[in-house]
Amino acid sequence: MRDDYSSKLGYGLKWAYLLSIVGALLAPVFHIVYISFNEHGFSARIYEFTTDWYRVVLGDIMLVASLKWTFYLALSAVLTAVPMGLLAAKLYKRTQHKVAFVTLMLAPLFVPADIMASSLLVFFRNANGVFELLGEALGWEWLTHWFELGFLTALIGQILYTLPYAFVIILITMSRYHPQQTEAARGCGATGWQAFCQVEFPQIRAGVFSACAFVVILSFNEATRTALLKGGFDTFANVLVSQMLNVGMSGESYAMAGIMSIVAITVIGGFLIYTLIQSGRLERVARAKADPLMSS
Amino acid sequence: MRRDIESTSPTAGGGWDVPASPSPWQRLIGEDGLQKWVFYVPIAFMVLFFAIPMTATVVWSVFERTQFWMEPGFTFSAYENFFTSARVENYLSSMIHSAWAVVICFVLGFPVAVFVRRRVPRVAQHRVILLFILPFMISELVRVFAMRPVLGRYGLVNSFLMDIGLINEPITVILFSPLGVIIGDVLSFLPFMVFAGFLAMEAVQLYVFEVCDDLGAGTVRTFSDVIVPLAAPGIFAGSVFIFVNSLGVALVPIILGGPGAVNAGLIVNQAIVALDFPLAMAISTIMIVTLMALLYVGHRLFDLTKILEPIN
Numbered sequence: 001m002r003d004d005y006s007s008k009l010g011y012g013l014k015w016a017y018l019l020s021i022v023g024a025l026l027a028p029v030f031h032i033v034y035i036s037f038n039e040h041g042f043s044a045r046i047y048e049f050t051t052d053w054y055r056v057v058l059g060d061i062m063l064v065a066s067l068k069w070t071f072y073l074a075l076s077a078v079l080t081a082v083p084m085g086l087l088a089a090k091l092y093k094r095t096q097h098k099v100a101f102v103t104l105m106l107a108p109l110f111v112p113a114d115i116m117a118s119s120l121l122v123f124f125r126n127a128n129g130v131f132e133l134l135g136e137a138l139g140w141e142w143l144t145h146w147f148e149l150g151f152l153t154a155l156i157g158q159i160l161y162t163l164p165y166a167f168v169i170i171l172i173t174m175s176r177y178h179p180q181q182t183e184a185a186r187g188c189g190a191t192g193w194q195a196f197c198q199v200e201f202p203q204i205r206a207g208v209f210s211a212c213a214f215v216v217i218l219s220f221n222e223a224t225r226t227a228l229l230k231g232g233f234d235t236f237a238n239v240l241v242s243q244m245l246n247v248g249m250s251g252e253s254y255a256m257a258g259i260m261s262i263v264a265i266t267v268i269g270g271f272l273i274y275t276l277i278q279s280g281r282l283e284r285v286a287r288a289k290a291d292p293l294m295s296s
Numbered sequence: 297m298r299r300d301i302e303s304t305s306p307t308a309g310g311g312w313d314v315p316a317s318p319s320p321w322q323r324l325i326g327e328d329g330l331q332k333w334v335f336y337v338p339i340a341f342m343v344l345f346f347a348i349p350m351t352a353t354v355v356w357s358v359f360e361r362t363q364f365w366m367e368p369g370f371t372f373s374a375y376e377n378f379f380t381s382a383r384v385e386n387y388l389s390s391m392i393h394s395a396w397a398v399v400i401c402f403v404l405g406f407p408v409a410v411f412v413r414r415r416v417p418r419v420a421q422h423r424v425i426l427l428f429i430l431p432f433m434i435s436e437l438v439r440v441f442a443m444r445p446v447l448g449r450y451g452l453v454n455s456f457l458m459d460i461g462l463i464n465e466p467i468t469v470i471l472f473s474p475l476g477v478i479i480g481d482v483l484s485f486l487p488f489m490v491f492a493g494f495l496a497m498e499a500v501q502l503y504v505f506e507v508c509d510d511l512g513a514g515t516v517r518t519f520s521d522v523i524v525p526l527a528a529p530g531i532f533a534g535s536v537f538i539f540v541n542s543l544g545v546a547l548v549p550i551i552l553g554g555p556g557a558v559n560a561g562l563i564v565n566q567a568i569v570a571l572d573f574p575l576a577m578a579i580s581t582i583m584i585v586t587l588m589a590l591l592y593v594g595h596r597l598f599d600l601t602k603i604l605e606p607i608n
Contacts, residue, residue, distance in 0.1 A: 014411050018424070021408060025431035025483060028442035031452060035445060043450045088338035099601055104342050110537060110587055111350070112544020114561035115580045118568055122356055122577060123349035125365075156345050163338065192331065214433070221435030224547065228568070237437055244441060244551065257438045268433040272426050283419065 029261050036258035041251045053255035063239060063256070070235040073151070073226070074219040077158045082211050084159070085166030089174050092167075109164045113224035117157060121228045124153050149231035157225035162218045166211040173207025206278070213271045217264050236260065350584060357577035366573045374578035383563050387582075390549075390559035393474055394542035397481035398535045401489040404482070406531060409493030410523055414505055425494050432487040440480050440551050447471040447479065447552070472554025480552040481542040489534040492603070496530020497523075499605050529602045532594040540587050 035042050039050040057063050088105055095101050108116065128147040135143035147153060177200060185195035201208070223237035230238070240256045247253070323329055360369035378384060412424050431439070446452045447470045454466040469475055504526070508518040524531065542548070546561035558566075560583050567576035594600055 011415065014415065018408050018411060018427075021404060021486070022427050022431065025428075025439075025486065026434075027452075028446045028483070029431070029434050029439060031445060032438065032442040042445050043448075084338040084341060087335050091335040091338070098604075101339070102604060104339065104347065108342075108346055110540055110591070112541050112561050112583065114546045114564050115544050115583050116346075116350075118564050118576050119349045119353045119580055120345070121568070122573055123345075123352060126352075126356075159341070160346055163342075167338075217433050221433075221437065223435075223437050224545070237435060240441075241437060241547075249441075249444065253441075257441055260435050260438050264434045265430065268430055272429065275426070276423055279423070 036254040077219040117228040154230040374574035405489030413497035476552040480548040492534030496527035
């Protein structure tokens with residue numbers, strides 16, 4: 001067999017290629033963040049550092065309101081999509097119809113945002129009509145506004161978008177968990193809930209928290225589904241889209257894009273660093289257990 | 297684990313207390329009651345808000361158009377409208393652009409997956425793949441938007457090429473053109489080829505590469521005759537994802553395509569803005585059928601369930 005590392009140059013070049021791909025994906029985003037701190041905006045010859053564009057964005061009442069809606073939506077998405085992802089992952093483990101189940105859970109990943117959003121829009125309008133008729137017929141007014149476009153419909157759109165990711169992340173973590181441990185706990189007299197909370201959850205906790213981080217960011221970034229399903233409020237991404245299309249690329253829109261990038265980089269970057277440190281620590285512990293003499 | 301259990305609810309013999317006879321309320325919310333059904337909530341949600349709307353899309357596509365909405369009926373006028381207008385040409389040309397995006401993503405991204413699986417030490421493989429999560433997690437909107445100052449007339453690419461003297465005038469074909477759309481699609485969806493490729497490569501045992509090396513197979517032969525067939529399910533899944541999203545995400549042609557650039561997602565958007573809901577549903581149906589057909593063919597050819605083997 002050829003030695004993997006015999007050609008240091010070839011190996012180094014492959015690494016350089018990999019890093020250049022990551023760099024090419026990230027460079028435009030860093031460039032935009034860089035521009036957002038320029039007092040003179042894009043394509044100016046002079047670069048003068050300023051945070052004024054960010055001040056303008058954060059001083060704009062409409063934008064702050066949109067940030068609040070984005071936060072509420074992301075929080076609600078986490079509180080619903082992550083537990084549902086967890087339930088789905090647990091059901092996947094015990095179901096015999098794995099292919100059908102996973103197809104249903106992952107199918108939304110393959111349907112483009114605009115297609116899904118338009119189908120949901122028509123679905124909600126029809127559902128709303130049916131509920132209105134029912135409400136009028138039965139004299140129950142509370143039935144009439146269930147699926148009017150608003151926070152609930154936007155949230156449903158976001159859950160559909162984020163649930164497959166939460167499901168996959170938790171499922172991957174769960175694949176390392178041995179169900180015999182739950183059986184052992186049940187054998188000791190634990191209820192299903194106790195076995196889950198005290199035996200299983202501590203071992204899949206990392207996956208659940210990663211799912212939370214991913215859902216927050218996916219929800220924060222989402223624009224297309226929310227634009228069609230949100231009704232009367234705006235999210236941060238929606239305001240950015242409308243600014244870009246109607247006003248063009250202003251210093252303010254660069255700052256908004258900068259905020260979205262910085263939030264994503266901080267949350268996901270922080271999560272990645274934490275994961276790397278944790279896995280390094282666990283590796284050292286495992287190595288120490290396996291070979292206490294060498295590790296000391 | 298055992299110590300954990302005992303310390304939380306100690307009993308004389310270790311383990312938990314088990315109530316002798318549960319109350320009706322406990323029975324209702326117990327493991328044979330509501331707790332059993334709560335696991336089906338995600339399925340119910342997906343059926344109600346995904347499967348039903350997607351299936352109903354086909355039905356709505358044959359409804360009659362009214363001034364602001366649509367009414368039950370059976371007509372193919374939305375399909376006729378689509379197939380007899382310039383929309384079908386736009387749809388087909390956006391399919392070609394999407395196919396190009398898939399090819400470029402494969403050429404750029406799949407070797408990364410192979411390299412990580414083959415050459416990077418096993419303990420570090422997942423960490424290297426995690427590098428691709430970060431760009432993927434930055435809003436697609438921002439990533440596409442960020443291409444404008446890079447590809448524009450006075451953007452980074454043109455400035456760099458002019459500074460090193462490679463060109464005298466800015467290249468204008470890379471923005472507000474079909475090429476700009478393809479570049480945007482590639483940068484948006486490339487990480488998916490890396491993820492799907494790596495997932496598929498994880499199922500390929502490392503000794504397979506050793507056998508190829510021992511038998512003297514060259515790099516190209518190993519790649520085409522061994523790696524690609526073994527990783528085919530992942531490559532196909534990644535390709536379908538990129539193809540369908542390139543075809544259906546309207547943001548890319550809106551921001552990078554310039555006037556006249558469209559894809560299926562944008563045509564749907566335009567139909568909704570024009571309050572032509574049956575047409576929007578007809579195009580969505582065509583997209584869904586395209587997707588289902590691709591997945592069916594892929595599953596028959598490559599057995600896509602193999603991708604899930606590492607998870608199972």
